[in-house]
Amino acid sequence: MRLLPSLTGPTADEPAAIQVAGHATSRAQLLEAAGAVAAQIAGAPAVAVHAAARLETVIAVLGGMLAGVPVVPVPPDCGPAERDHVLRDSGSAALLAADTDVWPDCGVPVVPVGASAHTHASASFAGPSADAAALILYTSGTTGAPKGVPITADAIAADLDALADAWQWTADDTLVHGLPLFHVHGLVLGVLGALRTGSRLVHTARPTASAYAAAATATAHPGTLFFGVPTVWSRLCADPGSAKALSTARLLVSGSAALPAPVFAELEALTGHRAVERYGMTETLITLSTRADEPNRKPGTVGHPIAPVVTRLVAEDGSLITRDGATVGELQVRGATVFHGYLGRPEATAASFTHDGWFRTGDMAVIEPDGTHRIVGRASTDLIKSGGYRIGAGEVENALLAHPAVREAAVIGAPDEDLGQRVIAFVVADGVTETELIDFVASSLSVHKRPRSVSFVDALPRNAMGKVRKDQLRH
Ligand code: MCA
Ligand code: AMP
Numbered sequence: 001m002r003l004l005p006s007l008t009g010p011t012a013d014e015p016a017a018i019q020v021a022g023h024a025t026s027r028a029q030l031l032e033a034a035g036a037v038a039a040q041i042a043g044a045p046a047v048a049v050h051a052a053a054r055l056e057t058v059i060a061v062l063g064g065m066l067a068g069v070p071v072v073p074v075p076p077d078c079g080p081a082e083r084d085h086v087l088r089d090s091g092s093a094a095l096l097a098a099d100t101d102v103w104p105d106c107g108v109p110v111v112p113v114g115a116s117a118h119t120h121a122s123a124s125f126a127g128p129s130a131d132a133a134a135l136i137l138y139t140s141g142t143t144g145a146p147k148g149v150p151i152t153a154d155a156i157a158a159d160l161d162a163l164a165d166a167w168q169w170t171a172d173d174t175l176v177h178g179l180p181l182f183h184v185h186g187l188v189l190g191v192l193g194a195l196r197t198g199s200r201l202v203h204t205a206r207p208t209a210s211a212y213a214a215a216a217t218a219t220a221h222p223g224t225l226f227f228g229v230p231t232v233w234s235r236l237c238a239d240p241g242s243a244k245a246l247s248t249a250r251l252l253v254s255g256s257a258a259l260p261a262p263v264f265a266e267l268e269a270l271t272g273h274r275a276v277e278r279y280g281m282t283e284t285l286i287t288l289s290t291r292a293d294e295p296n297r298k299p300g301t302v303g304h305p306i307a308p309v310v311t312r313l314v315a316e317d318g319s320l321i322t323r324d325g326a327t328v329g330e331l332q333v334r335g336a337t338v339f340h341g342y343l344g345r346p347e348a349t350a351a352s353f354t355h356d357g358w359f360r361t362g363d364m365a366v367i368e369p370d371g372t373h374r375i376v377g378r379a380s381t382d383l384i385k386s387g388g389y390r391i392g393a394g395e396v397e398n399a400l401l402a403h404p405a406v407r408e409a410a411v412i413g414a415p416d417e418d419l420g421q422r423v424i425a426f427v428v429a430d431g432v433t434e435t436e437l438i439d440f441v442a443s444s445l446s447v448h449k450r451p452r453s454v455s456f457v458d459a460l461p462r463n464a465m466g467k468v469r470k471d472q473l474r475h
Pocket of ligand 1: 179184185186207231232255256279280282285286386388389390438439442443447448450
């Protein structure tokens with residue numbers, strides 16, 4: 001497949017080149033198993049994948065891509081409300097899963113995926129065409145249900161090649177991470193990145209400190225390149241014995257949320273590494289990064305735009321902000337890694353691009369005179385980042401309002417040492433407990449979207465127009 005040349009490249013037969021949650025395979029066997037999947041789904045308009053952290057998920061994603069069918073990874077812990085929305089909205093004709101008993105009521109046929117399937121069919125599939133959607137990833141907005149983001153093979157290739165250059169990422173690396181396989185970080189960078197560069201992959205199932213330490217000290221092919229969200233790095237620092245094991249690594253890379261400066265410093269003290277920090281979005285892939293060949297990487301900076309991308313800062317009145325290292329503006333980006341629009345949402349697409357074609361990230365940033373970028377926060381408080389997950393306040397509010405005891409609901413992100421932000425809810429409700437409401441959200445959406453606390457109030461603070469004053473909500 002053009003996007004993933006390492007599947008048939010010189011090291012394709014290396015046993016155990018790809019390891020996920022303790023199960024190992026060669027790239028050649030991965031391709032064989034993916035070919036068996038592709039043969040079953042060829043011609044489908046889109047196919048969903050039950051994206052558990054297991055080898056079969058990688059096979060299913062590759063199978064869809066091999067067949068040129070857009071792949072829609074679905075969080076394995078998501079409840080019926082979120083799952084049914086994603087399946088319906090994406091037009092998925094089938095669900096690929098290791099376990100056929102999963103989601104028997106999901107409304108589409110479940111196609112089993114096996115790791116040991118053999119077929120010679122893979123050679124007859126060309127893979128995704130360069131400008132068609134290879135993946136459709138669902139991501140939260142400030143209101144409503146998650147939106148589909150179609151991502152082309154061209155955008156993925158451009159992003160991965162630029163990151164390989166920035167991070168000096170080669171086939172000699174062993175990439176280690178344990179991030180979820182339904183977002184850009186874990187799936188595009190963490191799986192397709194390894195398969196494009198030809199590096200080995202060790203996916204640890206969960207991104208725990210002990211699992212990262214074990215991969216760093218493995219006798220065969222110890223990890224050289226480690227990925228994590230800031231919560232992963234701060235939890236690693238809380239376990240100094242494990243953290244020290246990563247001192248033999250080549251590069252630690254942080255992203256998906258801001259890496260706090262004290263965590264950057266602690267990580268350096270324990271491992272000797274100044275982490276590379278990079279910034280991106282589902283809609284744009286990774287657009288900014290510090291570099292491996294820039295040893296004095298500073299905390300709080302996300303470097304320069306990667307090669308296929310340009311950026312600008314824009315003030316509220318639409319004027320351009322000069323790169324003075326002080327003035328904050330909205331970061332806008334354009335280039336080969338940026339998507340072309342949300343699936344079936346022309347209004348949302350129109351709102352997210354400027355009239356002259358720049359994508360409005362909604363993130364506020366500062367650019368130093370030398371072009372170094374710093375992200376200072378988000379324009380809207382209704383998009384919450386918790387443990388690196390993007391969570392829309394509106395989606396959680398709607399889930400709470402679906403409970404018969406809840407009359408009003410407001411959700412915000414509160415600062416949190418461990419998660420960056422934690423989802424907290426304020427409700428007007430009778431005859432229901434905090435735990436019942438948390439469980440209700442956890443079982444209708446993905447578990448990570450659940451409020452960590454629910455406060456019962458007599459009324460929500462509102463302005464004269466009736467809009468909730470979220471600035472007046474305090475935990
Ligand atoms: C707790 N659990 C519950 C409940 N309470 N389950 C059901 N109902 C409840 N009420 C259980 C869960 O089942 C699960 O159990 C466990 O609690 C999860 O705990 P939680 O505190 O939610 O999470 P965590 O395990 O501590 O997770 C921290 C984490 C995670 C590992 C850092 O947040 C994570 O993986 N984040 C990565 C997000 C990411 O990849 N984002 C990238 C987006 P059990 O353990 O048994 O399963 S892409 C992006 O942002 C861009 C492009 C970029 O720049 O990268
Ligand atoms: P998602 O669409 O889940 O990929 O989330 C994208 C959002 O994550 C961005 O709009 C930022 O708010 C945030 N983000 C990603 N990387 C960073 C970073 N290095 N620093 C600060 N925020 C980040």
